[in-house]
Amino acid sequence: MPDALDLNHIRLTGRPLIVCDIDEVVLEFLTPFRNFLRSSGRDLLPRSFRLHGNVVKLDSGEPEADEATSALLEQFFTLQDLWQTPADRVAETLAGLAADADIVFLTAMPPRHTGARRALLNRHGLPYPMLASEEPKGPIIKRLHDARDVPLVFIDDILRNLQSAQAHAPDCLLINLMANAQFRALAPEPGDGILKADSWADTAAIIRTHFLR
Ligand SMILES: [Mg+2]
Numbered sequence: 001m002p003d004a005l006d007l008n009h010i011r012l013t014g015r016p017l018i019v020c021d022i023d024e025v026v027l028e029f030l031t032p033f034r035n036f037l038r039s040s041g042r043d044l045l046p047r048s049f050r051l052h053g054n055v056v057k058l059d060s061g062e063p064e065a066d067e068a069t070s071a072l073l074e075q076f077f078t079l080q081d082l083w084q085t086p087a088d089r090v091a092e093t094l095a096g097l098a099a100d101a102d103i104v105f106l107t108a109m110p111p112r113h114t115g116a117r118r119a120l121l122n123r124h125g126l127p128y129p130m131l132a133s134e135e136p137k138g139p140i141i142k143r144l145h146d147a148r149d150v151p152l153v154f155i156d157d158i159l160r161n162l163q164s165a166q167a168h169a170p171d172c173l174l175i176n177l178m179a180n181a182q183f184r185a186l187a188p189e190p191g192d193g194i195l196k197a198d199s200w201a202d203t204a205a206i207i208r209t210h211f212l213r
Pocket residue numbers: 021022023024025156157158
């Protein structure tokens with residue numbers, strides 16, 4: 001068993017809690033990752049909803065092996081500061097929601113890149129506390145929210161993460177948001193109990209309705 005994730009730096013008030021993924025939700029991921037790959041003679045092809053197998057060498061069109069793709073991803077996270085940019089209207093939308101709710105970022109990025117990501121988020125007006133963990137997200141959200149009687153929202157682009165939250169925090173409002181339109185079109189339908197949003201404006205409208213319910 002890995003050590004339990006340290007939540008001690010997260011201070012929650014009695015307000016609703018919005019837990020928010022980062023890659024493809026708060027920060028653009030697929031578009032900058034594609035640009036990063038193109039800078040070294042590779043490309044990311046939107047032909048299925050996954051990275052491995054879809055990273056190809058431009059000269060031969062051959063796919064990179066899974067191990068090489070993982071190494072490129074690791075290199076990208078190390079250099080994220082040079083490539084990743086905020087999703088459209090995320091900073092102003094979260095600033096508006098932060099007037100009425102606590103916001104916590106929960107990213108599945110390897111925790112060793114926390115410093116680079118923190119600096120990047122701060123620079124773009126996204127100062128909210130962040131948890132980085134490769135463990136399933138549902139149990140972390142449950143621990144974070146505890147048994148508090150306030151609304152809980154979770155936003156993520158990956159269905160596996162939303163379903164994990166659904167299993168461990170059944171009262172949580174679940175929103176499926178993905179910045180990249182090409183890959184969004186390839187994503188599986190979210191299924192019962194998970195709402196789909198196309199933008200941060202849409203996401204904020206759904207959250208506001210949930211808070212007022
Ligand atoms: Mg994500």
